[in-house]
Amino acid sequence: MSTAPSPALEKKLRVEESQGQPGSGTSKSKASFESWGRYPNYSANVIPLHWQSDFPAVTEGLHNGILPVGMGRSYGDVCLLKDGNLLVTTGMNRLISFDPETGVLTAESGITLAQILDFAVPRGFFLPVSPGTKYVTLGGAIANDIHGKNHEMAASFGNHVPSFELVRSDGSRYICSPTQNPDWFAATVGGMGLTGLITWAQLRLKPIVSRMIDYEGIQFHGIDEFLELKKQYQHIEYTVSWLDCVSTGKNFARGIFMIGDHSKVPDDLKPSPEPKLVFPFEAPGFALNSMSVSAFNTLFFHKQMKPHVKTLQDYEPFFYPLDKVLHWNRMYGKRGLLQFQYALPWETAKEGTIAILREIAKSGLASFLAVLKAFGDIPSLGMMSFPMPGIMFALDFPIKPGISFPLMERLGDMTRDYGGRLYSAKDAAMTPEQFKVFYPNWQDFARYRDPMISSSYWERVTGDQPSL
Amino acid sequence: MATTQNRTVSQRKILVLGATSGIAEATCRIWASQGASLFLVARNAEKLNAVAQDLRARGASFVEAAVADLDDTDRHPALLAHAVNAMGGLDVAYLAHGVLGDQTRAEQDFNSTARILHTNMIAPVSLITWLANFFVERHTGTIAVLSSVAGDRGRKSNYVYGSSKAGLSAFLDGLRNRVDREGVNILTIKPGPTKTAMTASMKGSEKFADVNAVAKAIVTAIDKRMDTLYVPFQWQPIMFVIRHIPERVFKKLNL
Numbered sequence: 001m002s003t004a005p006s007p008a009l010e011k012k013l014r015v016e017e018s019q020g021q022p023g024s025g026t027s028k029s030k031a032s033f034e035s036w037g038r039y040p041n042y043s044a045n046v047i048p049l050h051w052q053s054d055f056p057a058v059t060e061g062l063h064n065g066i067l068p069v070g071m072g073r074s075y076g077d078v079c080l081l082k083d084g085n086l087l088v089t090t091g092m093n094r095l096i097s098f099d100p101e102t103g104v105l106t107a108e109s110g111i112t113l114a115q116i117l118d119f120a121v122p123r124g125f126f127l128p129v130s131p132g133t134k135y136v137t138l139g140g141a142i143a144n145d146i147h148g149k150n151h152e153m154a155a156s157f158g159n160h161v162p163s164f165e166l167v168r169s170d171g172s173r174y175i176c177s178p179t180q181n182p183d184w185f186a187a188t189v190g191g192m193g194l195t196g197l198i199t200w201a202q203l204r205l206k207p208i209v210s211r212m213i214d215y216e217g218i219q220f221h222g223i224d225e226f227l228e229l230k231k232q233y234q235h236i237e238y239t240v241s242w243l244d245c246v247s248t249g250k251n252f253a254r255g256i257f258m259i260g261d262h263s264k265v266p267d268d269l270k271p272s273p274e275p276k277l278v279f280p281f282e283a284p285g286f287a288l289n290s291m292s293v294s295a296f297n298t299l300f301f302h303k304q305m306k307p308h309v310k311t312l313q314d315y316e317p318f319f320y321p322l323d324k325v326l327h328w329n330r331m332y333g334k335r336g337l338l339q340f341q342y343a344l345p346w347e348t349a350k351e352g353t354i355a356i357l358r359e360i361a362k363s364g365l366a367s368f369l370a371v372l373k374a375f376g377d378i379p380s381l382g383m384m385s386f387p388m389p390g391i392m393f394a395l396d397f398p399i400k401p402g403i404s405f406p407l408m409e410r411l412g413d414m415t416r417d418y419g420g421r422l423y424s425a426k427d428a429a430m431t432p433e434q435f436k437v438f439y440p441n442w443q444d445f446a447r448y449r450d451p452m453i454s455s456s457y458w459e460r461v462t463g464d465q466p467s468l
Numbered sequence: 469m470a471t472t473q474n475r476t477v478s479q480r481k482i483l484v485l486g487a488t489s490g491i492a493e494a495t496c497r498i499w500a501s502q503g504a505s506l507f508l509v510a511r512n513a514e515k516l517n518a519v520a521q522d523l524r525a526r527g528a529s530f531v532e533a534a535v536a537d538l539d540d541t542d543r544h545p546a547l548l549a550h551a552v553n554a555m556g557g558l559d560v561a562y563l564a565h566g567v568l569g570d571q572t573r574a575e576q577d578f579n580s581t582a583r584i585l586h587t588n589m590i591a592p593v594s595l596i597t598w599l600a601n602f603f604v605e606r607h608t609g610t611i612a613v614l615s616s617v618a619g620d621r622g623r624k625s626n627y628v629y630g631s632s633k634a635g636l637s638a639f640l641d642g643l644r645n646r647v648d649r650e651g652v653n654i655l656t657i658k659p660g661p662t663k664t665a666m667t668a669s670m671k672g673s674e675k676f677a678d679v680n681a682v683a684k685a686i687v688t689a690i691d692k693r694m695d696t697l698y699v700p701f702q703w704q705p706i707m708f709v710i711r712h713i714p715e716r717v718f719k720k721l722n723l
Contacts, residue, residue, distance in 0.1 A: 050490075050665040051515055091665060094522035108518075119526065 033086050036329055037075035038336030039399055039428055042082035042456060050091035052108065052199045056169045058087065065454040066169065068197045070137030071112060074144060075339045076428030077456035078192050084454065087197065089139055095119065096200055103205040104162060109139030109198040114272075114323075116203070122269050125205035126262065128160035130319045132371075139198040144425040145190035145385040147392075149238035149260075149319070152376030156387050158189030159378065164201035169452035178381060187448035190382025192424060194449045194458060210267035213238070213260040215313040221254045223350055229257045230374050237261050238318075243370040245360050245395055253357055255372065260318055272316055332398050338428055340411055341394035343375055344420035349391035352418035356393070356411060363407050370395035383441045386423045394426065405429055424457060435461035477691070478503035479529070481555040483548070485538060485595060486565025488515040490664025491614065493522075494683035495562065500528035507551040508533040510565075530555060538565050539587055541594040548598050560690060561599045563592050563613045566632075574628040581628050588632035593639055600647055600654075607651040612690050613640055617658045617698065620707045623723040644695060653693040657686055660703040 033046050047058050049068075059066055067081040070089050080086075089110030096106040103125055105116065113127060114134040120126060130148040131141070140146075142164065147156040154160070163177035166188055174196075176185040188195045216236075220226050226241060233239060236259040243255040322328050329337060344352045353372075360367075371394045375387045397404050408429035415422055421438035422430050436442060442462065449458075458464060482499055486492055487508035496506060500523040508523075510516040513535045520533040532554045536547055552558045569584035596611055603609030618626055619633030637656055644654035661667060661676040677700045689697040698704035713721075 048665070051518065053514055094518050095525035096518075096521050098525050 033069065033072055033080070033088070035075055035077065035079050035428075036073045037338060037426075037428055038329060038332070038334070039338065040077055040080065040082075040456065041336075042077070042080050044081055044083060045085045046088055047085055048088045048091050049110065049197075052092060052167075054092075055087065055167055055197045055199070056171055059085075059169055059452060066452050067455050068139065068143075068193045068453070070110060070140035070143075071135050073133055073136045073140070074425040075337070076426060077460065078144070078424050078427070079140075080456045081454060082456050082459075089137060089197070092199070093137075098123075100125075103207060104202050105205055106200060106202045107138060108200050109137060109142075109164070111138050112136060113138070113141065116205075118271050120205050121208070121211065122271055124207055124209065124269055126208045126315070128204055128206050129154050129157045131157075132320065133323050134320050135323060138201050138203065139193075142189055142198060142201055143191060143193045145380055145382045145387075146425070147375070147387050149240045149373065151387060151392075152234070152239070152374055153237055155376065155378035156190075156380045156382075156385060158381045158385065160204045161189070162202045162204060164188070165199045166196045167199050168196040169450050184448065186381060186383050187445055188382075190380065190385035191445065191448065192384065192455060192457065194453050194455065196450045196453070208262045208269075210263040210265055211269060211315050212263040212265070212267055212312045213315055213318045214263050215258070215260045215309075215311050215318060217309045218257045218259075219254070219307045220257050221251070223253055223353055226253075226255065226257065226372065227350065233257075233259050239373060241372040243357075243372045243393075243395075245357055245367055245370045248361050252361070253354070255370075260313070262315075263312060332396070335399040338397045338399055338404055338408060339394060339426040340397060340408060340429075341392070341423040341426045342411075342415040342420045343386060343388045343390055343392045343423070344415065344418050345388055345390040348418040348420070352414070352420065353391055353393060355418075356414055359407075359411060359414065360395070363403070365397050365400065365403065365407060367395045367397055383445045384424070384439055386421065386425070388421065390420070394423075424461075427457065430461055432461050432463050479505075480559045481505045481507075481557045482560040482562060483507045483509070483551045483555075483558055483599075484562045484564065485509045486563065486614075487533070488512060488519055489564045489614075490679050491659060491662060491682055491686070492562065492564035493519050494679045495564075495686050496523055496528075497526055497680075498683055498687045500524075500526040500531075503527055503529050505530035505555045506532075507555055509536050509538065509547065509551070511535065511537055538591050538595070541591055544591075544594050545598055548595065548602070552602070558599075558602065558609065560610045560612060561595075562690075563595060563611070565592075566614065567629075568626075569629050571626050571628055584628050585632045585635070588629065589635045589639075592636055596639070596643065600643055600652065603652040604647055604650045609651075610653040610655060610690055610693065611640075611643075612655040612657060612686065614657050614659065615640070617660060617703050617707050620658070621710050621718070625723060653690075655689055655694055656696045657689070658696065658698050658703065658707075660698070660700055660706075 033044060034041065049055060062085050065081055065084040066087055067084060068087045068089055069079045072079050092108040092110035093115060094108045098105045100123065113136055116127065117134060129150065131146045141157045142161055145156045145158045163175060166174045166176050166184055174181045174184045176188060178185055188198065218229060220229055238260045241255045241257045243253065244251065247254060373392050375389055375392050377389045380387050409431060412422060412430055412434045416434050416437050482504050484492055484496055484506060487496060488510040499506060506523055506528050508516060508520055516533045516535060520531050524531045534547065536543060566588045567584060574581040574584060592613065599611050615637045616633040618630040619637045622630050640654050640656045647654065659682055662679050662682050663673060663676040664679050667673050667676055682699050685697060685699040
C-alpha cells in the first residue's frame with residue numbers, strides 16, 4: 001500500500017512545474033543576500049537580472065532604492081541595501097566577443113572571473129589582475145577597482161578595462177573609456193555600483209603558455225626583512241606575504257614572502273576542475289580562539305619547513321588558495337567576520353605598520369589570515385579607488401561583541417593618522433569622519449551617483465538618508 | 469550507414485527551438501565549446517542575438533539565429549527546411565520552448581487552456597512530425613524534447629500545463645516505438661526544478677538544480693541515445709512513487 005507523500009515532497013512538487021520554459025526574465029523575491037563577511041545582515045528584495053534589457057525595466061514601480069550587485073564577495077555592506085532592492089547580475093553572464101589578436105574580451109558584466117578563466121586559459125590567456133578569489137563578477141571587479149598580487153606592475157583592475165557601458169536608472173546609456181565620457185569612467189571604476197548598472201565591459205587579457213607558476217616562498221622575520229625582500233625581488237610579477245599577527249617577541253611580524261611568475265615553459269592549458277570542498281557548517285563561537293589561531297599560524301609558518309622553497313605550482317592554489325573550500329567564511333560562525341584592510345603611503349608605511357601590528361597583537365583578537373604587500377606607483381583610474389603607493393595590509397577578525405568594533409575604530413584612526421586609507425569593499429566599520437578623510441573626492445563622486453541607487457555602506461559613511 | 473551518424477561530436481549540426489530558455493542556453497554553451505554548428509530559434513530578437521553572440525565567441529563552428537513565433541505551425545516546414553539548408557544537414561533537433569501558463573486563469577477560461585495546449589503540445593507535435601520524417605528518410609538523427617515531470621501525473625496545482633506535457637510525452641513514446649527501428653532516437657527530457665530566469669522568483673529557488681549540471685546531463689543523454697532522462701536523477705524514483713499512489717488517495721492530496 002502506498003503512503004501519501006511527505007510535506008517536503010509536496011513542496012518539491014509544487015515548485016517543479018516551471019521547467020523547460022523560456023525565460024521570462026524579470027521577477028522579484030524576498031531572499032537572503034549575504035556579503036562575504038556575513039555582517040551586517042540586512043533583508044532586501046532580490047531581483048535577478050538575466051538580460052541587458054532588463055534594466056531599467058525592472059525598476060518600474062519599485063519602492064525604495066536599488067543597488068546592482070554580483071557575487072556578494074565584498075565583505076561588509078558595500079553590496080547591501082537595507083530594505084532596498086538588490087539587482088543581482090550573475091544571470092547576465094554572456095560573452096559578446098573575443099579577439100585573440102589583442103586579447104580583448106567583451107562580456108556581460110555578471111560573468112565571473114572563474115567563468116572568464118574557464119574560457120580564457122585553454123585559449124592561452126589569463127586575467128590581467130587577479131584578486132584572492134575568482135568568484136567575483138566582471139562588473140564587481142570594476143566597481144570595486146580590485147587589485148591583485150601584481151599591483152606594482154599592473155596597477156588595479158580598471159587599468160585593464162578599455163571600455164564598458166553604463167546604464168542609468170533613467171535609461172540613459174554611456175559608453176565609457178579613459179577617453180570617452182572619461183568622467184563617468186573615473187566615477188564608475190571603483191564607484192561601488194553607485195553610478196548605474198554596468199551592462200557589459202571589455203577586459204584586456206594577457207597571454208600565457210602554461211597554467212603553472214614559478215613559485216618561491218621565503219621566510220622572513222620583521223618588516224625590515226620584508227622590505228629588503230621586496231626590493232630584491234621587484235622584477236617578479238606577483239608578490240604577496242603571509243604575516244603572523246598573533247606572535248610577539250622574537251616572532252613578531254614573522255611571515256612568508258611568496259612570489260611567482262607565469263611559467264614560460266609551454267604546458268597543457270586544460271580548464272580547472274570544479275571545486276569540491278564546501279565548509280559544511282557554521283563553526284561554534286569557541287572554535288576560533290587565540291590558542292587555535294596561534295597554533296594555526298605556527299603550523300602555517302612551519303608548513304614551509306625550509307626558509308626558502310622554489311617550486312612549480314598550478315595557478316589555482318597560487319592565486320585562489322581559499323576558493324578550494326567554498327564558503328570558508330562559515331568558519332567564523334553566525335556572527336560573521338570583519339576585515340581590516342589598509343593602504344599606507346611609503347613615508348609612514350613601516351612605522352605605521354609596526355604600530356598597527358603591535359596594537360593588533362595587544363588586542364589578542366585572533367586572526368587566521370593576514371596579508372601584506374606593496375602597492376606600486378601606477379595610479380588607479382577611479383575617483384574612489386583604494387590603492388596608493390605604499391604598503392597594503394589585510395586581516396580578518398571574528399566579531400566579538402564590545403571588543404571588535406572599538407578595535408576597528410582605533411585601527412581606522414591610526415590608519416588615518418598615518419595618512420592611509422581603508423578599503424570600502426572590505427569595510428563594515430569605517431566611521432563617516434574616517435571615510436571623508438580617506439576619500440577626499442567623495443563629494444565630487446557623489447554627483448555621479450544614480451539618484452535611485454544607494455548602498456548601506458554609502459548611507460553609513462556619508463550619513464545620507466535612504467534614497468526615494 | 470548514413471554519413472551524418474559518423475560525424476564527430478564537434479561537427480554536429482544542431483537545431484535549437486526555444487534557444488533563449490535557461491536550460492537550452494546552458495546546453496548550447498556546451499555544444500558551442502565542442503565546436504558544433506547551431507541554428508537557434510526564439511521569439512525575442514534581442515535575447516536571441518545575445519545568445520548567438522555568446523555561442524559564437526565560445527567556439528561554435530556556425531551559428532545562425534531566426535526569430536519566429538513557434539505557435540504559428542504554418543511556418544514550421546519553411547523554418548525547418550531553412551535551418552537544414554543553413555547548416556547543410558541536421559543531426560540533433562532540440563525542442564525547449566513552452567509556457568507555464570496561468571493555471572488559475574485556465575481553470576476558468578478554455579481559450580487560455582487551449583493556448584497552453586497549443587504552445588506546449590500542438591506546436592511541438594507539428595515540428596516533431598516534420599523532423600521525424602526528415603530523420604526517418606535518412607535513417608539517422610536525434611529529437612530531444614524538454615517535457616516535464618509534471619506530465620507524469622495530473623495535479624490540481626498545474627494540470628493544464630501537466631496535461632500538455634503528458635500529451636507530448638505520450639506522443640514521443642509512440643513516435644519512439646515507430647522510429648527507433650529506423651535509426652532515429654527520441655529523447656524525452658523531464659527536468660525537476662532548475663535555477664533559471666523562469667524560476668528565479670520561486671520560493672526556494674536557490675536550492676534548485678544547477679542549470680549547467682542539468683545541461684551536462686542532457687548532452688550526455690543525447691550522446692548515449694537515451695530514451696528518457698529524469699534530471700536531476702532523483703526525480704525518477706520520486707515520480708515513480710507519485711505515479712503509483714492510488715487515485716482514491718491521490719485525489720485528496722494538495723499537490
